[in-house]
Amino acid sequence: MMQMSNKTELVRASLAKRYAREKRFRFWGLASIVLSLTFLAILLTTIFMQGWPAFTQTYMKLDVNLSAEALGVDAHAPQDKLRAASYDTVVLNALTTRFPGITERKQKMALKKLVSSSAAYDLQKMVMANPKLIGTQQTVWVMADDDIDTYFKGNIDRTQPEADRRIKDFQLVWLDDLEAKNEIERRFNLPFFTSGDSREPEQAGILSALMGSFYTMLVTMTLAFPIGVAAAIYLEEFAPKNNTLVDFIEVNINNLAAVPSIVFGLLGLAVFIQFFGVPRSTPLVGGLVLTLITLPTIIIASRAALKSVPPSIRQAAYGMGASRVQTVFHHTLPLAMPGILTGTIIGMAHALGETAPLLMIGMVAFIVDIPQGITDPAAILPVQIYLWSDSPERAFTEKTSAAIIVLLFFLVMMNLLAVLLRKRFERRW
Amino acid sequence: MNTSIILLLLLVLAAFSYFFGRKRALAVSNGNRGVNKLHSLPGYYGHLVVVWCLLPSLIALMLWSFFSPTFISQNVISSLPTEIQSTDTTNVNLFMNRVESMAKAGVIDETAEPAQQEAARRYIELQHNSNIIKAVLVFALAGLGIFWAFRKIAPNFRARNQVEKVIVGLMILCASIAIVTTLGIVLSVLFESLRFFQAVPITEFLFGTHWSPQTAIRNDQVGGSGSFGAIPLFAGTLLISVIALAIAVPVGLMSAIYLSEYASKRVRAWVKPALEVLAGIPTVVYGFFAALTVAPFIRTLGESIGLTVASESALAAGLVMGVMIIPFMSSLSDDVINAVPQAMRDGSYGMGATRSETIKQVILPAALPGIVGAFLLAASRAIGETMIVVMAAGLSANLTANPLEAVTTVTVQIVTLLTGDQEFDSPKTLAAFALGLTLFVLTLILNILALRIVRKYREQYE
């Protein structure tokens, strides 16, 4: 046997080195966490910094002369005449009055493109609501074009050489003049929330995508929740143990939870669309595919919730002469409900952010109209993000980030709801 | 009468039949001195009537709605003039498409060919008849069901057992959807793939090194036949996955170790949800971030030290994918590490080991199978990830191991081959299914292997 003191010395001698190693190891652990969180912080700040300006929009003051000759109709014209009146001319007239003496073709084009094409629609709406306006002089605020908007948000560097800029020198003169006379204003971008997609960045909104997501989630929820819970109840409470079929079902569920979501998209394309003839691009087929994707999550979460209800509760019910079905529906299921709902909400949150499988079933179409039901063609929010991110305009980058912020907002809300449910109803047995 | 109205009426009928059933049960029992004589609670008799009302009629409704369009169009086709019937199938299909769209709109286009107008009229008429028959059939079945259940109601009739049997049956049906889904995936992907392999030999697909799926629309076009050698795709997928795993596995594992072995309760309470946030961010957001921020950053960084970096470099996509997988890896490893019994740690600390010695020499070896399982699941995640690579990786197949170049992956190709308007039968779209099959088989193997390992591992410490 070694000498006592000798051993103590040996151990003591190694201590400094061992503690250095300990410190190093600990540092790497901490560094990993810091790395992940830093990335998260960078990602969120980048998205917010880019997306925040999209919630405001540059508006321009325009003095329009709604004369009957410019519009080509008078106040007594029927609605369809009023609709077809040439509001474009009125807008152009207003612009040329504001900046007189422009003759060069290129500059004229640029002048016309100072305001968004939605200006004419705004006037049309105004006049159709009140035809008496014809023949009067009106001051209106209209949306500026996306390039102008980008400029006023500080995203075009005027020190760059003119050729590299989207806004040329002569335009800068106009814009400076407009700004000096307070004819430019940044307002809350309401159209972003009330209109559908558009080729013109300043007019593009997320309402159609939001409604598409809403209907898709509606389909997913109504199918996945009852089916998932029923499957979980069967597997947890009724299924015979050591049964090959039941084991096979379980292996399938666990495996499906890890199958790439794009494969479900292929399934949706081949089975739902090709075989069953469900219409493409609709919330119905999207909801069906997402149901299959979320089902494993819901089943696994529900089973865990059911499992956590102690067997004593079941035995108490059996002891009172309740049948198995009664025991489940009167006792076990209500007690497991908070856990089941939490799992379902988290599953739905995942489904809300799912993109790839929906590309397969044609939900990438350019949808302007706001879907009215589950069989109208629709885009959904993540797909809208994907589509916008592909557009080259700077203004669309901004919109993409803004749409991401909206998506993240919904996800945060859903997760908060899940956390609240868990906190409020969680029971420790 | 269309399907949704029939459904609505059926539900109303079901609601009524519940009350009738209940009333009937009470009436029957009254003669026998009260409810106590009934085998089941009166409500169960009501439910039983509902079951008999809905089950047969709904099945009939489903079958009829599914098969009637085929029958109708077969009927219309057979009534077509022979000169149209005798042309090839694509022609007939085209013809029928127009007929069906007219019938759907309900308006007959006067400018269409007379034969088409005629067929559309016939189609509408048949559809109308079919709907009437459907409604009559469904309601007759519902009525018969109610009548049948009504007659069976008697005090000693075991309504509860019957209703419960139906409920359990429905639950079994729901549970089997998992099998049906797997089967659906396998069949849909397999059938299309088999058709693809008839056009392109499987060996060429698996071992060919040239991928350019652009097939010519006309035969005289240049680059007429596409080539479908998927090796560059596999290599690209592998390259990006390796980069992703090289980040996710060490960082995720070390995070899990730090959280479960070092961090105080308070740190854990804050950091764990933060990592979950990372896991909850949709992949399309990661993709956007990768394409817009990370890729240009890497490009500038690379160029500042004199490297040529593609703007859609594999490195950028892999990097961001790695970050996406970190929380997945860390939560799986966390579970695995927590499953190592405390006694193991005590034994090591009792010997005078430091924390890191305990972790490296006792906990990690003990948790190794679980960690391998987590790694396999993470790998399956990386291989199947789509949006990040669609948005941040390239489109052209490029056989390279250089992470600074652009590569394409299996999932990117599936998306590009199947988005946009495609003819469903071209080898180009079928190739997507062959890729899907490869992807499914690969991830299936990884998943089953991983789940098995993890399960064995858990049993060891339970």
Place this chain on the structure above:
Amino acid sequence: MNTLALTNNTMTLPTSKDPSAANSKDQAVDIQAIVEELKHATQPVGVPFLDDPKFYTRDVDVFYNQAKQAIFGVDLDIGKNEVIAMIGPSGCGKSTFLRCLNRMNDTIDGCKVTGQLLLDGEDIYAKEQDPVLLRARVGMVFQKPNPFPKSIYDNVAYGPRIHGLTANRSELDDIVEDSLKKAGLFNEVKDRLQAPGTGLSGGQQQRLCIARAIAVSPEVILMDEPTSALDPIATATIEELIDELRQSFTICIVTHSMQQAARISQRTAYFHLGYLVEVNKTNTVFTNPQHRLTENYITGRFG
């Protein structure tokens, strides 16, 4: 010395050791009153103090999460090369006290130890005291055999390796062989040193754990109910082993079994509800207990 009054109380001492007498109803123990007494006692009954002890502990309190106190003012000396048994009903703090002696409680969140604990005159809880070094001197064997998921050889070599005790492989081989021999396991496993330690039987695993502990040649071995998970035959082997190990080590053993304490220890300490009630020569404790709680316990009235 004995500050506990033995006369005023609500219970009567059993006059005979007949356990059936202990069950009669009129002998209810008023625990509340006794705890009051224990609180005011300055030291345990019996002979808690020794000259030149290995461990010297005075006024030791242990708290879990501040609110919950597990040990109240324990004063105890543990002598060199003795086997001291700690007995008492479950939850009495005997294991907690044992874990104070090599600072195993450090690994539990929110556990706080106050009071004086000296090993060979050195403060165990002093700032400059290193828990790693301390645990190399005070080894531990646990309730459930917990061999690492490694080979038998690596299990025993674990301690010498992490502490850097050996210069080369043959020295390590010697230590492993020596330790396995001391633990009485060598002959059973000498042909399969590379087999996993988890493949051994429960009793063999526990002896492997003992071999692992003695491989770093500690001065003290703490044993926390080392035989409670074992069958009687394996228990007997371990008890014999403990008796042999007494030659080279100080051994503190926590045990549930009074018979085991009586068989293997020289001194016995009786704990109750976090208080150290009585310490004495094992013989004295079992034949002539001085405190009525000890008496009640060893006569089987509670435990």
